[in-house]
């Protein structure tokens with residue numbers, strides 16, 4: 001592993017606490033504040049037989065390693081027919097009163113890059129299973145850990161070897177009235193909205209966690225859309241150019257005849273994520289505004 | 301002025317020069333000395349106030365202490381001319397004060413209240429105040445170095461004889477953008493000064509994790525610009541070094557990297573208990589406290605009495621208290637500020 005303050009300090013979010021004691025300073029490398037070098041060195045090590053994991057202290061700083069990811073790692077298979085088995089991971093997302101530079105959801109940038117896999121777990125067990133799958137994957141993976149979920153979501157995590165394959169969506173709640181497609185932090189407020197609509201109005205809402213953007217499990221999403229005929233897509237990232245647009249296009253393209261209502265998207269405003277709590281609350285999507293859109297779709 | 305080679309610089313060390321007396325610069329008069337001290341005390345007290353607000357749960361976001369950095373921030377900004385432009389970093393509240401920013405405005409911004417210069421979109425020292433010629437940083441370290449260079453370039457194109465001054469840490473200078481920005485400024489011989497605040501830690505990372513050269517000012521040789529390393533706790537030394545570098549830049553001779561050696565006396569931000577910093581090191585640098593030592597100097601030089609300094613501090617604290625009482629009662633900005641101004645008209 002390479003990253004800033006990941007050794008003795010155990011990482012800004014204490015994710016690597018105890019790693020240096022267990023694995024030693026040869027494998028847990030405290031790096032200078034040089035994201036391009038951290039990612040670039042991970043690529044070099046990957047080309048030479050390692051399976052490095054590069055930490056971005058905050059996923060926002062991945063912008064400083066962007067070229068290495070999209071142009072070096074992302075084209076290596078295409079150009080050289082060689083794998084770059086590297087994972088770039090870090091805390092992403094807002095809702096924690098940080099600021100525009102510690103809150104970004106940038107997963108769609110990498111989904112658009114071609115050649116980079118993009119993983120966004122929403123649950124602890126998935127985080128483990130997807131991380132192992134990402135490390136074992138022979139391609140570069142950008143792995144988003146929503147920082148708001150780190151200490152909020154608790155569940156049993158399977159011991160030992162546990163793999164969740166990349167490219168497999170999961171139906172986290174089954175239902176028939178409409179489909180809510182989401183990933184990352186949005187899965188949790190999708191579940192919240194679905195539960196509320198069930199308790200208050202008896203609706204049966206299906207919630208799908210796509211888990212990985214690239215590869216994208218089109219089949220599971222299309223099946224659900226065909227079953228319910230009504231689709232709402234929700235993510236915390238901003239609307240325009242967000243991955244929700246891609247999901248909507250695939251459904252419109254391949255399941256149009258099954259739809260009973262327009263496909264709706266719920267996402268953040270097209271703005272940076274602000275600092276003041278009042279502003280941040282207004283900018284980011286939440287269970288309430290999702291619930292409203294679900295109801296509108298159900299009543300269409 | 302520092303030569304175009306880092307070999308001309310004084311060697312710094314964290315150990316040997318504790319007893320070293322403070323510089324008395326011939327470029328300063330007593331009125332200016334009082335201003336230096338006043339702004340250093342303001343910065344220190346602002347820091348204590350923020351620490352308190354943070355403990356009380358009334359601050360949010362990162363609260364970055366600048367204790368130990370007062371002489372560097374205040375000495376450097378004070379050396380700038382009336383038209384010059386400041387691009388501060390996260391431990392430069394002293395520089396904001398030198399450039400005429402007031403406590404209330406700083407607090408409204410930092411606590412993201414209604415009337416904040418950034419309308420609550422961001423906080424800390426990230427704001428820009430064009431009237432006061434302050435252009436704040438973004439979090440991404442080193443991002444503002446090329447910007448400060450470009451600002452200086454535009455001024456030169458317009459025939460304005462201004463200098464820009466910006467800051468970076470011993471960690472932040474390891475980013476690619478820092479390097480590109482410095483090189484650009486050197487190639488273009490731009491009137492830009494870069495203060496490298498070497499406070500010996502970047503978050504938890506000591507210098508040995510960040511760089512392998514002996515002094516960060518050694519890099520000036522590679523860039524082909526000027527470089528010097530100084531004791532960043534000695535405010536008049538910082539002032540004089542910056543003054544010389546600024547005039548040198550104004551004369552068209554290009555940028556200077558000034559490595560100002562200090563010690564970060566608290567955690568990276570207030571959440572960090574800095575267990576990784578050896579206690580002896582902190583004790584040693586405690587003896588080099590820039591504010592306390594300069595107070596003693598001012599008394600020894602007969603510029604102010606102990607009583608006058610204590611009155612000055614009291615009035616600064618009172619002003620801070622009043623500002624805090626006022627600001628914490630202010631509402632947060634209207635929610636629609638969050639999305640309505642992504643572009644200007």
Ligand SMILES: Cc1ncc(C[n+]2csc(CCOP(=O)(O)OP(=O)(O)O)c2C)c(N)n1
Pocket residue numbers: 004033035057061064391439440441468469470471472473475497499501502503564568
């Ligand atoms: C490009 C980038 N990477 C990582 C960070 C996270 N970060 C914020 S401050 C900091 C340490 C900065 O150390 P230094 O530059 O020495 O300044 P100091 O805080 O010690 O004054 C880090 C790693 C960042 N802001 N920008």
